[in-house]
Amino acid sequence: MDKHRQGATASYVVLALCAVVWVVLPAAVHRFAQEAFAEFQAPALHLAGKARDLARFWELKSRDKEEILAASRDLARANAALELQLRRYEDIRKENVRLREMLRYNPPPEYLTVVARVAVRDSSTWWQRIVIRKGSDDGVRAGCPVIFSDRVIGKVAVAHHTTSEVDLITSPNFRCTGFLESDEQNRIVLITGAPGRGLASGRSRVTAIPQDYVYPVGNAPKVTTTGLGGVYPAGLILGHLEGGQRTTQDGNFRESSLTPTRDLFSLQEVTVLVPKYPTPGEILLEDQAQKRLDELR
Amino acid sequence: MRETPAAEALPSSPIAKARLYLVFLLFAVGFGYVIVGLALRQLIQTGDLKAQYDTQSRRVVLRPPSRGLIYDRNGYVLVENRIRWSIKADLLALQPEIHRKYLALIKAERVRGAPVEFDKLQDKARLEVLQGWLDRVWYVIDEVQPNKRTGARPRPVRPDDEPERRVNAADLRKHLRERRALPFVLVTDLAFPGSGRALRPEEGQRTIARFIDQFPVNGPISLQSDIVRSYPHGSLAAHVLGYIKDTDELPEKVNELADLPMDNLQKLQYTGKKGASGIEQTFDAVLKGMSGWELWTKTSSGYNKELVASNPAQQGSAVNLSLDRDIQCAAERALAQIKDSKGELLPGAAVMLDVNTGEILALASQPTFDPNRLADRVTQVYFDEVDGKGGWMNRAIQGLYAPGSTFKVITAIAGLRHGIVDWDDILECGPSFRVGARDFPEHDPAGYGQVNLEKMLAVSCNVWNYMVGVRLGQPRLAAEARRFGLDTPLLTHVSDLVNGSPYELPYPAARTLVVPDAAYKQRNGFGPWTDGDTANSSIGQGYILTTPLHMACVAASLARGETRTTPSIIHDPGRDGRHVGAEPIGITEAQLTALRSGLERCVTEGTARTVRIPELPYAAKTGTSEYFKNGEKAHLAWIIGYAPADNPAVAFCVLVEGQLDTSTWGGKTAGPVARDMLTTWARKAEAPAGAQPPSDCQRK
Numbered sequence: 001m002d003k004h005r006q007g008a009t010a011s012y013v014v015l016a017l018c019a020v021v022w023v024v025l026p027a028a029v030h031r032f033a034q035e036a037f038a039e040f041q042a043p044a045l046h047l048a049g050k051a052r053d054l055a056r057f058w059e060l061k062s063r064d065k066e067e068i069l070a071a072s073r074d075l076a077r078a079n080a081a082l083e084l085q086l087r088r089y090e091d092i093r094k095e096n097v098r099l100r101e102m103l104r105y106n107p108p109p110e111y112l113t114v115v116a117r118v119a120v121r122d123s124s125t126w127w128q129r130i131v132i133r134k135g136s137d138d139g140v141r142a143g144c145p146v147i148f149s150d151r152v153i154g155k156v157a158v159a160h161h162t163t164s165e166v167d168l169i170t171s172p173n174f175r176c177t178g179f180l181e182s183d184e185q186n187r188i189v190l191i192t193g194a195p196g197r198g199l200a201s202g203r204s205r206v207t208a209i210p211q212d213y214v215y216p217v218g219n220a221p222k223v224t225t226t227g228l229g230g231v232y233p234a235g236l237i238l239g240h241l242e243g244g245q246r247t248t249q250d251g252n253f254r255e256s257s258l259t260p261t262r263d264l265f266s267l268q269e270v271t272v273l274v275p276k277y278p279t280p281g282e283i284l285l286e287d288q289a290q291k292r293l294d295e296l297r
Numbered sequence: 298m299r300e301t302p303a304a305e306a307l308p309s310s311p312i313a314k315a316r317l318y319l320v321f322l323l324f325a326v327g328f329g330y331v332i333v334g335l336a337l338r339q340l341i342q343t344g345d346l347k348a349q350y351d352t353q354s355r356r357v358v359l360r361p362p363s364r365g366l367i368y369d370r371n372g373y374v375l376v377e378n379r380i381r382w383s384i385k386a387d388l389l390a391l392q393p394e395i396h397r398k399y400l401a402l403i404k405a406e407r408v409r410g411a412p413v414e415f416d417k418l419q420d421k422a423r424l425e426v427l428q429g430w431l432d433r434v435w436y437v438i439d440e441v442q443p444n445k446r447t448g449a450r451p452r453p454v455r456p457d458d459e460p461e462r463r464v465n466a467a468d469l470r471k472h473l474r475e476r477r478a479l480p481f482v483l484v485t486d487l488a489f490p491g492s493g494r495a496l497r498p499e500e501g502q503r504t505i506a507r508f509i510d511q512f513p514v515n516g517p518i519s520l521q522s523d524i525v526r527s528y529p530h531g532s533l534a535a536h537v538l539g540y541i542k543d544t545d546e547l548p549e550k551v552n553e554l555a556d557l558p559m560d561n562l563q564k565l566q567y568t569g570k571k572g573a574s575g576i577e578q579t580f581d582a583v584l585k586g587m588s589g590w591e592l593w594t595k596t597s598s599g600y601n602k603e604l605v606a607s608n609p610a611q612q613g614s615a616v617n618l619s620l621d622r623d624i625q626c627a628a629e630r631a632l633a634q635i636k637d638s639k640g641e642l643l644p645g646a647a648v649m650l651d652v653n654t655g656e657i658l659a660l661a662s663q664p665t666f667d668p669n670r671l672a673d674r675v676t677q678v679y680f681d682e683v684d685g686k687g688g689w690m691n692r693a694i695q696g697l698y699a700p701g702s703t704f705k706v707i708t709a710i711a712g713l714r715h716g717i718v719d720w721d722d723i724l725e726c727g728p729s730f731r732v733g734a735r736d737f738p739e740h741d742p743a744g745y746g747q748v749n750l751e752k753m754l755a756v757s758c759n760v761w762n763y764m765v766g767v768r769l770g771q772p773r774l775a776a777e778a779r780r781f782g783l784d785t786p787l788l789t790h791v792s793d794l795v796n797g798s799p800y801e802l803p804y805p806a807a808r809t810l811v812v813p814d815a816a817y818k819q820r821n822g823f824g825p826w827t828d829g830d831t832a833n834s835s836i837g838q839g840y841i842l843t844t845p846l847h848m849a850c851v852a853a854s855l856a857r858g859e860t861r862t863t864p865s866i867i868h869d870p871g872r873d874g875r876h877v878g879a880e881p882i883g884i885t886e887a888q889l890t891a892l893r894s895g896l897e898r899c900v901t902e903g904t905a906r907t908v909r910i911p912e913l914p915y916a917a918k919t920g921t922s923e924y925f926k927n928g929e930k931a932h933l934a935w936i937i938g939y940a941p942a943d944n945p946a947v948a949f950c951v952l953v954e955g956q957l958d959t960s961t962w963g964g965k966t967a968g969p970v971a972r973d974m975l976t977t978w979a980r981k982a983e984a985p986a987g988a989q990p991p992s993d994c995q996r997k
Contacts, residue, residue, distance in 0.1 A: 143511070175514045177506040187380065188505055190520070208380060208522050211612070228503045229510025247609050252363045252378070252524045280437045281511025288513070 035160075042135075042163045049119040049133055111233065111273040114138055118267050119163060128171035128193065130154075132270060135162045143231070143282035145273045151237045151261045152176070152225060153270050164272070168264050169193060169204050169238065177229055178206070178238050181221040183213055188226060191238055191258060204258040206241060211254060215241070223258055230279050237261050355605065356478060356595050357562045359547065361569030362586030363524040365613030367538060367576060369622040370656070370868040371989060376538055376577075379527035382487040382505045382520060384434055385480035386427055388473075389600040390517035398422040420466070423473075427464045430518055431483050435462055437511050438487065438504045461485075478565055478593070478601045480519065486673070526570065526577075526672040529996040532665045534625050536691035537618070537866060539575020540668040542675065543568050562592075573671075575691075576616060576866070586613030619656035619868040624649055626994030627977035628661040631970040635663075637956055645953035646692035647970050648849040649978070652856045652945045654872045655864045659974060660846070662696075664688040694787070697809055697842040698952060701922025702757045702963065703937045704778075704837025706855065709750060709892065711777035712765040713884045720891035723747045726760035732828045737763050740921075750888075754895025754918060755903035759836050766835025767828050774834055775814045780860045781851050782878065783843050784812040787864050810847070813840035838922055849950035852937040855896075856916075856945035858882055858889060897942045905936060908968030913979045915940030917971065919963030924954075931956045934966035940975050947978055 022030075116134035134140050136159040144156045146166045154168040155176075167173045171193040178191050187210050194205045206223060215221055220240040227234020239258040248255050278286070338346060367376035399422035406413045461484065472481050487508060488501030509520060526541050545568055571585065572578035589610030593601040628647040635643045642664055649659040664686040670679050683689055690696060712718040728744040729736040737759070739745065745758045753761040766774055778784070811817065813834060815826035823840075833839035850862040854876075861879040865872070882889065896916035899905050904919040917938030924933055934953040939945040951970040955961020984990045 173514050175509055177509045186502075188502055188509075190509060190522070192514075210380070226502070226506050228506035230507055231510040252610070252612075253380075253522065279511055280507075281513070284433055284437065284511075284513060 038158075038160050038163070038165075042160060045119040045131055045163055046133055049117055053117065110276040112139060112276060114140055114272040114274055115269060116140075116164070116272055117269050128168050128173075129157065130166050130168060130264075130267065130270075132164050132166055132272070133162070134272065135160045135164050137161050139274050140164045140272050141274060141278065141282055142285045143279065144275065145232045145236075146270050147236060147273060148262055148267065148270050150235075152232060153262065153264070153267065155231075156272060166270070167193070169258075169260050170264065174204070176232060176238070177226045178223040179226050180209065180213060180223060180241070182216045183210075185210075186226075187213075188228075189223065191223065194257070204239060204260065205255060206258045207248060207253060207255040209241075209245065209254040209256060211247075211252070213254070215243075220259070231275070231281065233273070352562065354594055355562055356593055356601070357564045358479070358591045358593060358601070359564060359566040360589040360591065360610050361567055362588055362610035363612045364526065364541070364570065364577075364586060365584040365615045367584075368615060368617045369620045369625075370618065370658075371621065372617075373622045374529060375534060375618065375620070375622065377527050377529060378524040379488075380522055381485075381525040382508075382522050383482055384484040384487065384508065385482050385519055385521050386430060387480050387517045387519060388423075388477070389596070389602075391426055391430075394517075395422050395426050398426050420470070424464055424466055424469060427469065427481065427483065431462065431464055434483060434508065434512065434518065438484075438508050476565060477599045478595060479567065480521070483518070486525070523567075526668075528668045528672070530622070530626070530994065531669065532667045533622070533629060533994070534620055534660070535575075535665045535668050536662045536693070537575055537620065537660050538668060539577035539579075540573055540666075540671040541570040541577050542573040542671075544571040545569070546571075576618065580616050583616060584613040587611040617868040619651070619658065619866055620660065621658045621978075621981070623981060623992050623994050624659040624974055624977050625661060626992075627973045628659045628970060629663070629665070631973040632661055632663040632951075632953075635953055635966060635970070642686075643953050643955055643961070643966075644687060644692060645951070645967070645970070646696060646845040647949070647951045647974060648693050648845050649947055649949045649974050650849050650853045650862065650864055652853045652862075652939060652948050653874045654869075655850075655853065655862045655874075655876060656868060656872065657846075657864050657866050658947065658978070660691075660693045660866065662690070662692040692952070692954075693845045696844060696952070697811075698844070698933050698954075699839070699841055699922040699924060700837040700843050700848055701920030701933060701935050702759075702836060703848055703851075703918050703920035703935045703950075704841065705753070705757065705762050705835070705920075706851065706892070706896075706918055706937075707777050707781060707783075708762045708766050708769075708774065708835045709753065710882060710884060711769055711774055713750075713888045713892075714777070714882075715769060715773055717768045718750070718765050720750045720885075720888045723749050724761050724764055726758050726764075728760075730760045730763040730832070732763065732767060732832045735829055737829075737832050750891050751895035751898055754892070755898035757899075757904050757919060762835040763832045766831050769831075769835075771814055771826060771831045771834060774831065775812050778812045778841070780880075781854060782861050783841075783847055783851075784810050785878075786810070787844075787846055787850065809842065810844070811840055811842040837920060845950045845952045848935070848937045848952075849948055852939050852950060853945075853948035854879070855882075855892070856939035856948050862948075893942070896938065900938070900942075904962075905938075905964040905968055907964055908936075908972040910972060910975060910979070913940055913975060914942040915975060916942045916945075917968075919968065921961070921963045926954070926956065929956075932961040934961045934963045936963050936967040936971050938971065940978070946982070947975070949974055 114134050116132035116138075119131045119133045121130050132140075132146075140156055140159045142156050142159050144159075146153045146156060152169055154166045154171065154174055156164050157167040157173060158165045169191070174191075174193040176191050177188045179186050180189055188208070189206050190208045192205050192207070194203045220242065222240055223238045225232040225234055225236040225238060239260045242257040242259060245254040245256045247253070275282075363378045366374055366378070369375050399419055402418045402422055403413055403415070406418065464483070469481065472479075487505045512518065512520075528535070528538065545566060547564060547566060566588075569588070572581035577584065587610060589608050591607040592605040594603045594605060596602050628649065632645045632647055633642065635645060637643055645663050647659060647661040648657065650657055664683070666679075666683040666688045670676075709718075713720065718724070724747075726739065726745045726748045728742055729738045731737070739759050740757070744760065745752070745756055748756075748758045748761050752758065813830070817840065818824065818826050818830065830839055834841055846864060850864055853862040853864075854860055857879075858881060859876065859879040860882060861876050863876040863879075884892070893916060896918055897914065899919065900909050900915055900917050905917045915938055917936055920933075920935035920937075922933045922935065923930055925931070932955040934955050935951070937948075937950045939948040949971050951967040951974075953961060953966045953970075955966055980990055
């Protein structure tokens with residue numbers, strides 16, 4: 001019995017010693033350990049994601065044939081409609097290019113798209129960060145916008161070799177500019193993630209709403225990206241304004257909550273928009289990462 | 298009997314016992330002292346100690362409110378607030394980085410073997426760290442992105458860079474001395490990052506968006522938004538609207554802002570704004586709003602630590618001016634087209650009033666200034682530029698001029714009222730009129746022959762007025778001018794809300810209005826009054842000095858058949874149209890009809906015929922008086938009047954300070970400005986009730 005007690009005490013002592021050593025170690029070692037752990041757990045994350053995909057595959061495979069036939073019929077119709085729409089968009093695109101050339105208008109940034117499956121939601125930060133199964137080996141860079149369809153999901157925070165961590169639009173680390181629906185003057189508002197409230201679904205905050213902005217009657221107004229900052233293309237949906245508004249601390253503006261248009265919990269797949277040329281913001285992030293590496297060395 | 302264990306523990310020696318009791322006593326006294334002391338502090342001195350705590354460990358930061366908006370009579374915004382995004386550095390969050398830099402600098406100095414000056418190195422470390430962050434900010438916001446294809450890194454500041462790219466050491470020292478608790482401003486306005494270049498609105502928005510979208514979120518550099526004054530139409534009505542300036546004065550009644558013992562607390566304030574001229578100044582009390590406050594705990598080194606409580610600022614109230622944006626725009630545009638033979642802009646002023654209410658629809662003065670360039674700070678270069686052109690003076694209310702022939706209306710009314718002449722009397726008017734030893738000339742060398750009242754007003758006959766004026770005598774002429782309020786300051790305001798000022802607009806020249814008489818001439822050492830002075834006065838020349846606004850009021854009064862008009866720059870839909878000191882002109886209906894008919898003939902066949910508006914019959918009287926400009930004789934071009942002629946709704950006055958070589962004349966030079974104002978007014982008046990016709994006065 002005494003031996004057991006001594007063994008238990010020794011474990012506590014060792015744990016305490018380890019904790020003290022961890023605290024005392026330089027910050028560079030901490031960061032090194034974190035990076036190493038991220039790379040170490042990447043295969044496990046891949047595996048977990050693929051297992052989930054497999055489970056989904058078998059779940060779909062077990063469906064009734066008639067059901068699948070009906071679904072493929074619907075899909076064919078939708079495809080035909082989309083084909084038509086695509087042709088129309090192609091005409092508009094050509095017209096757009098022609099007009100830009102005529103006006104010598106500076107073209108917006110070009111993006112490469114990287115489609116990525118969601119591997120896991122980072123359990124330490126709940127809805128504020130997800131891990132996707134594409135990383136720097138696939139061309140993903142920190143600072144790149146992440147979207148689903150025409151909706152903004154977030155921004156790549158860290159790009160590892162085979163995985164990337166994405167700060168969701170509800171993360172306090174997320175910030176971007178937006179335009180309010182039916183604001184004729186197109187005044188910029190600021191969208192930031194708001195600190196979480198327990199397990200409730202995520203929210204973002206919209207600040208700098210002009211005092212004279214009048215809500216359109218009916219649906220909650222949409223907030224879309226401005227396309228001015230060189231990161232997000234214009235017109236992507238960030239979410240909808242909630243009704244309640246408060247006057248900001250300085251009394252100059254109003255602020256409100258933003259409800260993301262997509263349930264961030266149910267995300268299966270996202271698209272990373274990789275700007276063709278790195279933006280200054282990306283280079284600053286790279287420099288910070290380089291600085292960290294220098295510290296490690 | 299067995300003793301208790303406590304008693305057993307006591308020493309048996311009486312001396313030892315006594316010593317022990319003494320120790321007990323000392324302990325008891327000590328504890329008692331502590332307990333009494335604690336009770337004293339907790340129960341009796343609580344208030345004082347709390348106040349001391351507040352004073353030492355907390356501070357109030359005051360946030361100036363945004364100012365109220367200014368609208369024209371139709372609800373168009375003339376002055377608004379623009380969002381300003383600035384970039385600030387949190388010095389408390391930067392402390393570790395500054396400290397690391399400081400240690401590195403000390404190490405470098407020691408390696409070099411140089412004597413270490415710790416204070417200087419501390420300053421240098423702070424400056425270099427802030428400069429590093431400013432370089433990164435510029436790297437992101439700069440329009441030209443050198444990194445776009447080459448991947449170049451942020452470059453360090455160069456000596457030939459604009460001042461905005463460098464952290465100013467003196468500013469930083471001042472900030473640390475006076476406002477250490479507040480963030481340090483790295484870039485004042487993201488929409489105007491360089492003082493030398495004003496970005497177009499979309500460029501400004503791109504700069505703001507680049508920073509917000511790209512700059513790393515977590516860090517010591519934060520984005521803050523506040524409000525700056527914006528004048529969307531640029532220089533439109535600049536003299537009326539005025540401009541604002543920085544103020545660090547604490548708001549009045551600051552201790553009553555919140556239910557806190559504010560008077561004990563240290564107070565810091567973000568720089569606020571107050572009106573420096575125009576409506577911004579006179580209505581400052583209405584426009585300025587109420588400051589917000591934040592109660593912070595502070596660190597021992599004076600930085601803000603934690604926000605305890607706060608209250609948002611409240612925006613100031615709006616002011617609705619009586620101006621009509623479109624008429625004002627038309628007046629200013631027309632004035633801006635009047636140039637001399639060298640292409641230089643001629644100074645001038647234009648006023649239009651609502652005949653019935655006295656509300657001012659337009660009050661323009663040229664040259665002017667752009668209040669947007671004064672909204673943040675007044676640069677000496679811009680001040681001198683405006684000053685050199687004489688652009689600070691509001692000529693419509695501050696400029697003092699001889700009214701010239703427009704005064705003949707007053708001479709005629711005085712003559713009619715005192716029976717010197719009647720409306721149908723015909724006077725023989727030759728090429729000149731002799732008074733004493735001097736011939737006073739007619740402006741037409743041939744003379745006008747037989748002239749009655751109507752013809753006099755149509756052709757602006759001088760001799761008719763010399764004759765009537767001399768027969769009247771100066772006392773009666775001056776009394777008539779005073780009846781029409783030419784010696785009375787205008788734009789007085791009935792409300793005491795306006796900073797205790799009796800005027801709606803700054804009015805420094807009010808005391809120098811001159812309606813001359815013998816006493817005036819004597820008082821100023823010009824000698825005794827003569828008939829020649831009276832002849833001069835009768836045609837609005839000589840010592841008489843008035844403002845364009847006064848002459849517009851004379852026109853409005855004539856249109857109503859009264860003597861006084863109380864003008865106002867504030868729009869009040871319920872204004873009753875009563876005018877302070879107004880009385881009927883005091884002439885017969887026939888005389889008044891002849892007078893008005895003469896003014897109409899002035900437009901149809903007289904001196905204002907070149908600016909006739911076929912679809913809008915109106916009444917006017919032109920004037921061309923002489924004055925001395927830089928020692929040389931020059932002309933002042935005037936026109937006053939009202940429209941429509943049969944049912945007057947608006948009255949106007951235009952003045953242009955001309956020069957002899959440009960042949961400046963009332964009808965020819967000032968007339969087109971009046972015509973443009975009237976055309977714009979007519980276009981708006983014809984629009985269906987409640988509708989506004991398309992405007993060509995756009996935001997800039």
